[in-house]
Amino acid sequence: MNCQECHDYIDAYIDNELDIASTIVVKQHLRDCLDCQQLLESRKAVGALLDNPQIRFAVPDSLLGRVQSALPVPRSAVRQRSGSRLVIPWFTIPLALAATIAVMLGLVFLNQEGVINRSQGNALAQEAISSHVRSLLATHLFDVPSTDQHTVKPWFDGKLKFSPPVHDFAERGFRLTGGRLDYLNGREVAALVYQRRLHIINLFIWPSESSRNTAAESFSKDGYNALHWAHEGFEFWAVSDVNAEDLRAFVDLEMQQS
Amino acid sequence: MNDEQTRTRFETLLLPLMKDAYNLTRWLMKNQEDAEDMVQESYLRAYRFFGTFHEGTNCRAWFLRIVRNTCYTALGDHDLKQKQVPLDAEADEIEDTSPLPSVSLSKKATVESVREAIAALPVDFREVVVLRELEGLSYKEISEVSGIPLGTVMSRLARARHQLYLLLSDRKQHDQL
Numbered sequence: 361m362n363c364q365e366c367h368d369y370i371d372a373y374i375d376n377e378l379d380i381a382s383t384i385v386v387k388q389h390l391r392d393c394l395d396c397q398q399l400l401e402s403r404k405a406v407g408a409l410l411d412n413p414q415i416r417f418a419v420p421d422s423l424l425g426r427v428q429s430a431l432p433v434p435r436s437a438v439r440q441r442s443g444s445r446l447v448i449p450w451f452t453i454p455l456a457l458a459a460t461i462a463v464m465l466g467l468v469f470l471n472q473e474g475v476i477n478r479s480q481g482n483a484l485a486q487e488a489i490s491s492h493v494r495s496l497l498a499t500h501l502f503d504v505p506s507t508d509q510h511t512v513k514p515w516f517d518g519k520l521k522f523s524p525p526v527h528d529f530a531e532r533g534f535r536l537t538g539g540r541l542d543y544l545n546g547r548e549v550a551a552l553v554y555q556r557r558l559h560i561i562n563l564f565i566w567p568s569e570s571s572r573n574t575a576a577e578s579f580s581k582d583g584y585n586a587l588h589w590a591h592e593g594f595e596f597w598a599v600s601d602v603n604a605e606d607l608r609a610f611v612d613l614e615m616q617q618s
Numbered sequence: 619m620n621d622e623q624t625r626t627r628f629e630t631l632l633l634p635l636m637k638d639a640y641n642l643t644r645w646l647m648k649n650q651e652d653a654e655d656m657v658q659e660s661y662l663r664a665y666r667f668f669g670t671f672h673e674g675t676n677c678r679a680w681f682l683r684i685v686r687n688t689c690y691t692a693l694g695d696h697d698l699k700q701k702q703v704p705l706d707a708e709a710d711e712i713e714d715t716s717p718l719p720s721v722s723l724s725k726k727a728t729v730e731s732v733r734e735a736i737a738a739l740p741v742d743f744r745e746v747v748v749l750r751e752l753e754g755l756s757y758k759e760i761s762e763v764s765g766i767p768l769g770t771v772m773s774r775l776a777r778a779r780h781q782l783y784l785l786l787s788d789r790k791q792h793d794q795l
Binding site for chain 1: 620621622624625626628629630631633634636637640641644645650653654657658661662665673674675676677678727729732733736747750751752753754755756757758759772773775776779782783786
């Protein structure tokens with residue numbers, strides 16, 4: 361590989377978008393070439409400056425209500441609503457939002473009811489994904505916000521009958537940001553929260569009924585990916601809207617650790 | 619599925635994406651008012667096209683493609699032609715071979731200065747930077763959202779980052795003083 365080729369590939373290399381063979385070739389070139397090392401450093405410096413959630417623009421408060429009222433009213437609901445529609449006082453907007461959230465949660469529960477007859481894996485995947493979505497909607501992501509695995513792990517002591525394995529992979533792009541208690545598969549489980557760029561990964565853990573280790577099995581629904589595996593006496597469900605490859609990379613890290 | 623169920627499903631899937639939609643429109647349109655209009659328009663369009671949305675589709679990429687196209691339509695051909703990268707420049711190899719200034723990026727780069735640097739990029743470059751760095755999309759997803767080929771995603775990102783580096787480096791800042 362020459363420098364020009366290295367320059368062509370360096371961004372895909374940084375972004376983990378290269379296949380393994382090309383990654384190795386780029387790595388070899390970087391080891392021997394000072395110029396390209398400098399290019400890599402400059403890319404990383406730019407990346408570090410951009411890796412700051414404050415650079416994003418936050419949604420103005422009024423926008424959600426505005427969009428919801430602009431959407432067409434479902435026909436079946438027109439009859440009940442049309443009379444009062446023109447005189448909606450301002451204070452009904454928060455009520456409407458609350459009702460919407462209630463409906464959304466209701467749908468989540470309905471979905472859970474609806475999949476009980478499907479295979480258990482699918483049902484659990486659905487439940488784990490619903491739980492993931494709920495954690496984002498209800499702004500109840502953490503009971504213990506901490507990036508320190510030595511704070512998060514002891515926090516579960518006394519709250520659960522088991523001690524979940526807790527690891528931080530900040531150096532590999534998956535930052536531990538906290539943990540909480542959650543309820544899944546009819547029992548209390550540990551939920552660890554990781555951040556990949558701006559995406560949240562929920563990792564649900566509970567003791568396995570068998571000591572069998574299984575390979576990761578993937579599920580996806582509505583743009584969310586879920587991976588399930590069993591390892592060293594624990595069941596794991598990782599759920600996120602990150603792309604499948606990133607989630608797989610996260611699971612590989614987790615499997616190597618535990 | 620009746621209308622109400624459709625509406626509920628639409629809201630469940632797409633309202634959580636408003637933060638992504640607004641961030642993208644805000645960067646493409648450059649002001650809050652237009653950005654809000656574009657978000658509203660995107661939701662209305664997405665609602666109309668919701669029948670074409672299938673289970674298992676990447677919902678975020680599907681919606682951001684609508685958001686992106688809504689913005690581009692509003693920016694208009696005239697506006698875009700001025701801001702777009704000339705085709706011959708795009709066809710060139712990435713011109714990063716020039717030695718990089720041996721300066722480090724300002725440690726004190728503020729949120730504001732980084733935002734200014736991103737805003738200073740041509741819209742085609744800004745788009746890939748926002749989708750990759752702020753929204754965390756994969757190259758494949760960026761390609762889906764923007765409708766540009768994977769190779770072009772890669773080269774635009776390279777050029778955009780190079781420009782950002784120059785905009786944010788100390789030397790450049792000193793030159794401007």
